[in-house]
Amino acid sequence: MAKIRVGIIGAGGIANNHAHYYREIPDVELVAVADVVEERARSFAMRWGIPPDGVFTDYVKMLDSVELDAVSVCTPHAVHAKPAIEALKRGVHVLVEKPMASSGAEALEMLRAARASGKILMVGFQTRWSPELRAARKIVESGALGRIYYAEATLGGRRRGIPGSPTFVKRELAGGGVLLDIGCYAIDNMMFVLGHPRPLTVSAVTEAAIGKQREAAVEGGWPWNPDEFEVEDFVAAFIRFEGGLTMVLKESWAMHADTLGPPFILGTKGGLRLSPLEVYRDEWGYMTNTTLKLPQVDIYRERIRNFVEAVKRGGPSPIDPREIVVEMFIIDAIYESARKGREVEVKLPSEVLG
Template sequence: MSKVRVGIIGCGGIANGKHMPSLATVNDAEMVAFCDLEIGRAEEAKAKFGTADAAVYEDYTSMLSDSTIDVIHVCTPNDSHAEITIAALEAGKHVLCEKPMAKTAADARRMLEVAKRTGKKLSIGYQNRYRADSRYLKQACSDGELGEIYYAKAHAIRRRAVPTWGVFLDEEKQGGGPLIDIGTHALDLALWMMDNYKPKTVLGRTYHKLSQTENAANAWGPWDPAKFTVEDSAFAMITMENGASIVLESSWALNSLEVDEAKVSLHGTKAGADMKDGLRFNGEHNSRLYVNKVEMNSGGVAFYDGASSDNASDLEAHTWISAVKNDTDLVVTPEQALVVSEILEAIYESSRTGKAVEFNN
């Protein structure tokens, strides 16, 4: 395989903001096909990112019939992730699907089953794992520097940053609001750092408290309360089989000055760590408490912060294409992403019923 031939399904915000610009930095990949229900968006994507002879489609099934395409990136609303991913896998393509894995856990399980049966690679777009601070912290966890991590907090809090475009506010298309949109990233980081994918009990609550505010202050302008059908906040306590606990907090709009997104705080028997103010480690040494802050910048010279290849989305694209081309292990496995989806669904269920959800692993 000289170059991995990639097809993009869904040429909207996430494709233009992450997938296509990052793939363009990968020498071993070329974008040869673009599909969107709005053909004009596919044409624009081809003009900006495609090869000279790249094909354009309105119907993704027609794209999948092209046997020369090796990889499909699924960049569509959540409710179509499973349908398109399964069709692509069945057509012999490797798939990188945007997060979350699917709208429902049942759909995510079907995706995993088909990936196993077809032998094709399936990964999910949790690009925050590729950040420099995430990779450093993961190595520290793997090396046992924190000891047993028995308590974690997954942070996904915005003060006022409700996405008002696309279908973000449409529960039917997305399956939920900030929990399934940004809470999913924070939860993925927490589970990955802890290397713990066996939940036992989930107790959660979603809120619709600020969604009906008229002319609300918001990063992208006021939202339409009539179209705001998803939660504006969601919070949960997750206990794991080994006794560990995770608190997950997610919101697009919260009266809070403590704003953190795609960050974790970890508490272990040897030390703790958090991403609150850069990457910090804390603990006790020689009967004294300490706080160590890791310098993540590569600069040190006036007016220069250092050359870096630490763009998380670019690194995700390079690592993914390398895994396909060289048949190496994935950083984000579908098994891991499935657990994230199962926990998210349990939080929504717990909120609806007012009861804790028990897992039978």
């Protein structure tokens, strides 16, 4: 069988992770890379054995002149939708980095392009291969926790962890701050475990509380440039779902506290903490805490391997893109509610309903 020909769009930090795992697979060939910064594209090509005629500063030129089976889109959040759509239009499968896009509208356009082309659109949530999350999902599905009525979604927050690259903090590139960067994981992790309940309304606040303060760039924290900071560094949201489930989302890039606490789920017959995974139930007339012996998995290897396998099969995507479009509409509603200072509806498009 001919090798799978892969191109990379955006040759920054995470693109190297993609290239590393693609290169592990014998029937994958890295053939092209595009980055607006020519030097970055060139040195990336050198590092990963991409031939000189596969180096581009314009991804459209790359898509038009190189025969490709698949691309990884590794550009800043607000530059995910266009390259993904252009690739899909040309019949090329797409693995796009998280967050799917910088808005629900963009994500929907991407979904439509994928449907029109019949090609794979996979959002690269490597966390979908986390043994803890997969076990938690199984436990919820088994009914052992009863009716789930409450969940807290978070990665726990960072005390001083604002990303240094403009990719994440300049509005034009990022589209938003901590919510889009790591809030998207907190939401996807919990939605995956809960079996993708349908969101109804959101009441939320966002804050740029620390990011602009030069004196907050203290020793021991991640270095960033407070003068470039244009987005939010804190988010809290109260999200209502069909069936009486409520989720609180909280995330922070910077705060005066060590942690926002763990993600957890409460059900009528049991509860669980997601990381590290622990299950709380009543058994034999006692309150029990259960931990599981879980396998060690390289989740980044799994995401590339599963994408490539799906490409070989011709689809479907290992992660249903409609699930992530719903999550992007939750994110839109969070920003809208924070702006308006009141609860708003999550307006889901017909393409993701039913």
